[in-house]
Amino acid sequence: MxxxxxxxxxLHAEDVAIREIAAEVGTPFYVYSAATLERHFRVFDExxxxxxxxxxxxxxxxxxxxxxxxxxKLGAGMDVVSGGEYRRALAAGVPGEKIVFSGVxxxxxxxxxxxxxxxxxFNVESEPExxxxxxxxxxxxxxxxxxxxxxxxxxxKTHEKISTGKSENKxxxxxxKAREIYKMAAGLPGIDVVGVDMHIGSQLTDLAPFEEAxxxxxxxxxxxxxxxHNIRRLDLGGGLGIPYTRSNExxxxxxxxxxxxxxxxxxxxxxxxxxxxxxxxxxxxLLVSSVIYVKEGEGRDFLILDAAMNDLVRPxxxxxxxxxxxxxxxxxxxxxxxxDVVGPVCETGDxxxxxxxLPALQPEDLVAFRSAGAYGAVMASEYNTRPLIPxxxxxxxxxxxxxxxxxxxxxxxxxxxPQWL
Ligand code: LLP
Numbered sequence: 001m002x003x004x005x006x007x008x009x010x011l012h013a014e015d016v017a018i019r020e021i022a023a024e025v026g027t028p029f030y031v032y033s034a035a036t037l038e039r040h041f042r043v044f045d046e047x048x049x050x051x052x053x054x055x056x057x058x059x060x061x062x063x064x065x066x067x068x069x070x071x072x073k074l075g076a077g078m079d080v081v082s083g084g085e086y087r088r089a090l091a092a093g094v095p096g097e098k099i100v101f102s103g104v105x106x107x108x109x110x111x112x113x114x115x116x117x118x119x120x121x122f123n124v125e126s127e128p129e130x131x132x133x134x135x136x137x138x139x140x141x142x143x144x145x146x147x148x149x150x151x152x153x154x155x156x157k158t159h160e161k162i163s164t165g166k167s168e169n170k171x172x173x174x175x176x177k178a179r180e181i182y183k184m185a186a187g188l189p190g191i192d193v194v195g196v197d198m199h200i201g202s203q204l205t206d207l208a209p210f211e212e213a214x215x216x217x218x219x220x221x222x223x224x225x226x227x228x229h230n231i232r233r234l235d236l237g238g239g240l241g242i243p244y245t246r247s248n249e250x251x252x253x254x255x256x257x258x259x260x261x262x263x264x265x266x267x268x269x270x271x272x273x274x275x276x277x278x279x280x281x282x283x284x285x286l287l288v289s290s291v292i293y294v295k296e297g298e299g300r301d302f303l304i305l306d307a308a309m310n311d312l313v314r315p316x317x318x319x320x321x322x323x324x325x326x327x328x329x330x331x332x333x334x335x336x337x338x339x340d341v342v343g344p345v346c347e348t349g350d351x352x353x354x355x356x357x358l359p360a361l362q363p364e365d366l367v368a369f370r371s372a373g374a375y376g377a378v379m380a381s382e383y384n385t386r387p388l389i390p391x392x393x394x395x396x397x398x399x400x401x402x403x404x405x406x407x408x409x410x411x412x413x414x415x416x417x418p419q420w421l
Contacts, residue, residue: 001039001283002033002036002283002284003033003035003036003394004033004036004368004370006329009329010327010328010329011325011326011327011328011329011368013031013032013286013399014033014034014035014395014396014397015394015396015397016394016399018031018288019327019328019366021288021392021399022288022327022366025390025392025401025405026390026405027289027306027366028287028288028289028290028305028306028307028311028389029287029288029389029390029391029392029405030285030286030287030288030373030377030389030390030391030392031285031286031288031391031392031393031394031399032062032281032284032285032373032391032393032394033284033285033394034070034394034395035395035396036283036284037067037070037280037281037284037373038071038074040279040280040281040283040284041055041071041074041076041280042074043253043254043255044258044274044276044279044280045074045075046255046258047254047255047257047258047261048258048261048262048272048274051262051266051271051272052272053271053272053274054077054098054120054271054272054273055076055077055273055274056076056077056078056079056100056120056235056273056274056275057071057076057077057078057079057275057276057281058079058238058275058276058277058278059080059085059088059089059277060079060080060081060085060277060375060378061277061278061280061281061282061373061374061375061378062277062281062373062375062376062377062378063085063088063378064391064403065088065091065092065402066092066391066400066402067281067393067402068088068089068092068094069092069093070393071092072089072092072093072094073093076094076098077094077098077099077100077120077273078092078098078100079100079102079238079275080100080101080102080103081101081102081103082103082110083107083109083110083113086099086101086110086113086117090117095118096114096118096119097118097119097120098120099114099118099120100119100120100121100235100273100275101114102123102125102149102199102275103123103125104125104126104170104171106122106129108136111132111133111136111137111144112136112140115136115137115140115142115144116140119144121144121146121194121195121233121235122145122146122147123149123197123235124146124147124148124149124185125148125149125172127181130146130148130184130185130191131188133146133190133191134188134190134191135190136190137189137190137191138189138190140190142190143190143191143192144190144191144192145192145194146191146192146194147193147194147195147196147197147235148172148173148178148181148182148185148193148196149172149197150172150173150174150178150196150197150198150216150220151164151166151167151169151171151172151173151174151175152165152175152198152200152212152213152216152217153165153166153167153174153175154166154200154209154212154213154216155209156200156201156204156209156239157204157205157206157209158201158202158203158204158205158239158241159203159318161317161318163200163201164199164200164202165198165199165200165201165209165213171199172197172198175216175220178196178220178224179220179223179224179227182224182227182229183227186229193230193231194230194231194232194233195231195233195234195235195270196217196220196231196233196234197235198213198217198235198236198237199235199237199238199239199275200237200239201239202238202239202241202277202278203239203241203242203278204239204241205241205251206251206252207252207256207257207260210236210240210257211264214236214260214261214264214265215264217234217236218264218268221234221265221268222268231270232269232270233270233271233273234268234271234273235273235275236261236265236272236273236274236275237275238274238275238278238279239276240252240254240257240276241278241279242278242282242283242371243283243371244320244321244322244323244371245321245323246323254276254279261274277374277375278374278375280374281373281374282371282372282374282375283370284373285371285373285374285376285377286368286369287307287312287368287369287372287376287389288327288366288367288368288369289305289306289307289311289366289367289369290305290306290363290366290367291303291305291362291363291364291365291366291367292304292344292363294339294361294362294363300338300339300340300355301337301338301340302339302341303339303340303341303342303358303361303367304342304343304344305341305344305352305367306343306344307343307352307389308343308345308350308383308384308386309343309345309347309350309383310343310345310380310381310382310383310384310386311376311380311386311389312352312372312376313380314376314379315351315352316347316349316350316351317379321353322352322369322370322371323369323370323371324341324352324353324356324358324367324368324369324370325367325368325370326359326361326365326367326368327367327368328365328366330359334359334360336357336358336359337357337358337359337360338355338356338357338358339353339356339358339361340353340354340355340356341356341358344384344386345383345384345386346384352369377389377403382411385408387405387406387407387408387411388403388405388406389405390403390404390405391403
């Protein structure tokens, strides 16, 4: 459920008309609903209750500091994958003790910075990383709490580019080697083993792969306890999918996911941690764009928008579907027509949708891409020297720009011409 609904024939974000934001901010822009973010966080939080748990928002899905602040105020933890994301979480007011540091390529500098400012745990992904972390922590006189990210070799049955739990993926340590590496970890200076971590992929629409992975996690946690490790925390990763179309069958609800988790792992006396990104931020955001031209092609008509692949890369990168809806609701009885919806970037891949049924639209009409709050703004680039687009937050009847559109002067000022040219 989200808070983007038509009222009096006009799309609103909570109580604010999208048209009003567009008039003030200009298009294209991203808009997020604070109430939707809050709702999605709470749904997850309740799904794991009454077991001790922490919902750590996957910052990679939407890292705007204002978005993080909305969640921080509810007590959320954060899952970060770089020193940059860690700084964003701190800036949003999240204490280091609630920040989990994941990722396959943590550098010494990142480790030292995070150890200095506080961390809940490092999710360690390899033996070499473990050795470096031990060295860095010991040299600082610190102890790094860690889990090992274990690759359970489970097929998440999702898009191959976002599947992470198969043995051929670069993530985690093979489950068959886990006990051996835990043993090594326990003997290293500056390392405190606190638990086990898994993340098998993103946009999962079925609970079965999760259950298969968590069943393996259970067996491993018990075996590790037998080996003498004090396993007290289980990090279950993120990955629960969202509905991208309103017609498609809906993925499992967080409550169903939570019930399964508690059934499989709930009796181990461990604190449960989850790292949802998309489920919290995905349907809490829209990308709003204007029509520049309607172009008649051979056998197809093109809707040329002012948003492009550099603003929302998911359709060109993963062939992802985003619902596109008019901001002013079509009048009843108007026949939709098929359009190829494209952006102005000079690549054929700059196509958002092919033969998409839309009402007749004119230049300057506004459209909104749904489900754009996750992996939207964070994956944007300035390709074709198109400035990164603004982000706006709505709460009730108020809205604010939470990242401004840079000016061309600011963009050009980042480049320097060496004196010798
Ligand atoms: N934890 C870890 C270790 C992850 O790698 C990820 C996502 C998450 C949590 C959050 O997963 P979520 O709950 O959002 O599914 N750019 C792609 C998605 C990449 C996901 C990468 N890892 C997309 O646009 O679909």
